[in-house]
Amino acid sequence: MGGSSKNYLRGYGEDRLVAELTRGLPRGREVLVGPGDDCAVIGRPRDVRWQLLKADVVVEGVHFLPSDDPRRVGWKALCRALSDLAAMGGEPAHALVTLAVSPDEEVARVKAIYAGLKRAAKRFGVSIVGGETSRSPGPLFLDIALTGWVERSRCVLRSGGRAGDALYVTGRLGGSRAGRHLDFTPRLAEARWLTEHFRPRAMMDLSDGLAADLPRLARASGCGFTLEMETIPRSPGVTLDQALRDGEDFELLFALPPRLAAKLEGAWPKKFPRLRLTRIGQLSASQRSTLNAQPPRGFDHFA
Amino acid sequence: MGGSSKNYLRGYGEDRLVAELTRGLPRGREVLVGPGDDCAVIGRPRDVRWQLLKADVVVEGVHFLPSDDPRRVGWKALCRALSDLAAMGGEPAHALVTLAVSPDEEVARVKAIYAGLKRAAKRFGVSIVGGETSRSPGPLFLDIALTGWVERSRCVLRSGGRAGDALYVTGRLGGSRAGRHLDFTPRLAEARWLTEHFRPRAMMDLSDGLAADLPRLARASGCGFTLEMETIPRSPGVTLDQALRDGEDFELLFALPPRLAAKLEGAWPKKFPRLRLTRIGQLSASQRSTLNAQPPRGFDHFA
Numbered sequence: 260m261g262g263s264s265k266n267y268l269r270g271y272g273e274d275r276l277v278a279e280l281t282r283g284l285p286r287g288r289e290v291l292v293g294p295g296d297d298c299a300v301i302g303r304p305r306d307v308r309w310q311l312l313k314a315d316v317v318v319e320g321v322h323f324l325p326s327d328d329p330r331r332v333g334w335k336a337l338c339r340a341l342s343d344l345a346a347m348g349g350e351p352a353h354a355l356v357t358l359a360v361s362p363d364e365e366v367a368r369v370k371a372i373y374a375g376l377k378r379a380a381k382r383f384g385v386s387i388v389g390g391e392t393s394r395s396p397g398p399l400f401l402d403i404a405l406t407g408w409v410e411r412s413r414c415v416l417r418s419g420g421r422a423g424d425a426l427y428v429t430g431r432l433g434g435s436r437a438g439r440h441l442d443f444t445p446r447l448a449e450a451r452w453l454t455e456h457f458r459p460r461a462m463m464d465l466s467d468g469l470a471a472d473l474p475r476l477a478r479a480s481g482c483g484f485t486l487e488m489e490t491i492p493r494s495p496g497v498t499l500d501q502a503l504r505d506g507e508d509f510e511l512l513f514a515l516p517p518r519l520a521a522k523l524e525g526a527w528p529k530k531f532p533r534l535r536l537t538r539i540g541q542l543s544a545s546q547r548s549t550l551n552a553q554p555p556r557g558f559d560h561f562a
Numbered sequence: 563m564g565g566s567s568k569n570y571l572r573g574y575g576e577d578r579l580v581a582e583l584t585r586g587l588p589r590g591r592e593v594l595v596g597p598g599d600d601c602a603v604i605g606r607p608r609d610v611r612w613q614l615l616k617a618d619v620v621v622e623g624v625h626f627l628p629s630d631d632p633r634r635v636g637w638k639a640l641c642r643a644l645s646d647l648a649a650m651g652g653e654p655a656h657a658l659v660t661l662a663v664s665p666d667e668e669v670a671r672v673k674a675i676y677a678g679l680k681r682a683a684k685r686f687g688v689s690i691v692g693g694e695t696s697r698s699p700g701p702l703f704l705d706i707a708l709t710g711w712v713e714r715s716r717c718v719l720r721s722g723g724r725a726g727d728a729l730y731v732t733g734r735l736g737g738s739r740a741g742r743h744l745d746f747t748p749r750l751a752e753a754r755w756l757t758e759h760f761r762p763r764a765m766m767d768l769s770d771g772l773a774a775d776l777p778r779l780a781r782a783s784g785c786g787f788t789l790e791m792e793t794i795p796r797s798p799g800v801t802l803d804q805a806l807r808d809g810e811d812f813e814l815l816f817a818l819p820p821r822l823a824a825k826l827e828g829a830w831p832k833k834f835p836r837l838r839l840t841r842i843g844q845l846s847a848s849q850r851s852t853l854n855a856q857p858p859r860g861f862d863h864f865a
Contacts, residue, residue: 268672269665276669277695280676287689290656299691301656301709312691314658314707320699321662353593353604355617357705359624362572366579369571373583386590388602388615392580396623397700402660404617404707406604 274475295479296417297346297463298407309414311349311407315340319398323441329368331441332401333375339466340405341383341445342509346464347416348454349409351383351447356390357402364399372401383447413454420461420480420514422544427523428537430510432469433502434494440507450511452530457523459513469512469539470503476512482542492537514542577778598782599720600649600766601710612717614652614710618643622701626744632671634744635704636678642769643708644686644748645812649767650719651757652712654686654750659693660705667702675704686750716757723764723783723817725847730826731840733813735772736805737797743810753814755833760826762816772815772842773806779815785845795840817845 268276281294291309292300302309317323317336337354344351356376360369380387385405429446446464453459461480465472469491477484493502515523520538527536571579584597594612595603605612620626620639640657647654659679663672683690688708732749749767756762764783768775772794780787796805818826823841830839 266669267665268663268667268669271669273695276672280673280695281690284680284690285684285688286691287655287687290689290691292691293689294692296692299656299658301691312656312658312707312709314660314692314705315694316660316662316696316703316705318662318696318698318703321697352590353602353615355602355615355707357617357619359619359621359703360571362570364571366569366571366574369579370583377587381588384590385588386593386596387584387587388589388593388604389597389599389617391618392576392583393619393621394624395621395701395703398698400619400621400662400698400703400705402617402619402703402705402707404615404658404705406615406709 292416297343298349300347300414302411306411308408308410311344311347311409312405313340313343314402314404315343316400316402318400327441329371330375330378333372334379335441335443336401336403337376337379337385338443338445339509340403341379341385341447342464342466344405344407345445345447345450346462346511347409348413348450348462349407350451351385351405351407353386353388353406354380355404356387357393357404358390359393359395359400361395361399383445413458415454415459415462415513417461417463417476417479420476420482420542422482422542423517424460424514424542425517425520425538426473426484426486426512426514426540426542428465428469428492428510428512428539429534430508431492431494431535432465432508432510433497433505435505435507439494443509445509446511449531449534453513456526457515457519459515462511462513465508465510465512466506468504468506468508471506472512476514477542480514480542483545484540484542486540490537490539492535517541595719600646601652603650603717605714609714611711611713614647614650614712615708616643616646617705617707618646619703619705621703630744632674633678633681636675637682638744638746639704639706640679640682640688641746641748642812643706644682644688644750645767645769647708647710648748648750648753649765649814650712651716651753651765652710653754654688654708654710656689656691656709657683658707659690660696660703660707661693662696662698662703664698664702686748718757718762718765718816720764720766720779720782723779723785723845725785725845726820727763727817727845728820728823728841729776729787729789729815729817729843729845731768731772731795731813731815731842732837733811734795734797734838735768735811735813736800736808738808738810742797746810746812748812749814752834752837756814756816759829760818760822762818765814765816768811768813768815769809771807771809771811774809775815779817780845783817783845786848787843787845789843793840793842795838820844
């Protein structure tokens, strides 16, 4: 042991770290889905509804800047967690807010963050039921814990995809760093409609960029994937690389049986005329994935 | 407005800030208790069981030091939230863990924090079902969101106390800064026994010190209080002032109808021979409170 080199988070790999940390966690009988999907799923297998649980954090200097509008910071914090709930096909219910902030912070800034939280809560039907405030000797830290629910029959995991399923994304990817990451709309309504009418086999929200997140969905489903690079919908002015890697798109990525593809592509623009839906490839049986570009490298919080 | 002085959190008053932030929050029909008690309570009035929700955070440099044993830091983080659940008379169920940490942190330290979390989770029957990791450009933040439940008939709020109720605390107060704050035991078993056999009218856990927390319980109950200073149970070697103000005792404070006092004082030492129970005063009708010492000043995170 003496003198052996130490490992640091930088370069260790976020997925590897999370897998190692969550290995061997005690898990009660009612935990249907634990760490590794967009939300945890709690309930008994035959319950009509299951509970969804998700926590997500924004940190000053990482997810927003000190100069950003604090109302938009509050909005973003709650909407990030809502996006994860959408990815399971769920409806939100209750939120807890944890705020750690410097004593030298202006009261007005903290109130503006809360104004943004309240606006998102009202818009998406969330009750903020409590939380905690603490001093921070460093950056501002805003953590949201969210509960929600989903009908058993409409709960969508990352792991249900099958070889041959068509892969879709909502909206356009990339450009979050230009400011969109503070103003996005979690795709709750779209996901609810999808799970009511089309039952995607697998779904997740795009938080770390398609290049990082699609391999996660494929891996969870025991599949590889084929990605048609030229079809990837890009935000105005962004490169393909940015569309793949910027992260914080908060769009839905889902896998659908190919026999439903034509029906979905006909119905979607009537229901959501202002939000693009794009077929970007398919899941494959091979664990090796095909891209007509460089293999993607994901966004890693510690890289 | 122009040129008016700005308010900063330091000196603003934590209770005032929280009251202002949580005013006007959207609140759904199933929110039985929102911000202001130890946990939020969710359910319908006639449900047999209600859900409890709580979030709590520890911040490096505030709640623990970089040199502290990381296993004890993980233990503390989960046990703080468990202490709040105990204060409602509840049983814990599921936890989400949010960790924000520097990329320059050692992997071994993060794993040791998780080892402490897992130890507390196993000890108290909690399933850690998910969470989030993020980069921190500053101190390490460890936030816990906890769900639990309580039978409707055993749920204890801060607000149920009545004038004349006897006030009790478990354990000994003060001395947390000498290290006890990393090793305390949340009083889940004691609170469950109390709510089964004695139905306290009001209860909370002591996190900010008796001097800050007792006035909160009294105010929530619409009462004042009389505190017999000489009865306050102190940890070895601490002054009365430290016992009142150190904070992080994580003992129970509760109010009991005086007719039950003798029975409780007889039964407690048989059930919990190693944990002291002390009657420290009573709730009073007057909103003015009587102390045979200086008026207490509470622990304020931003003071």
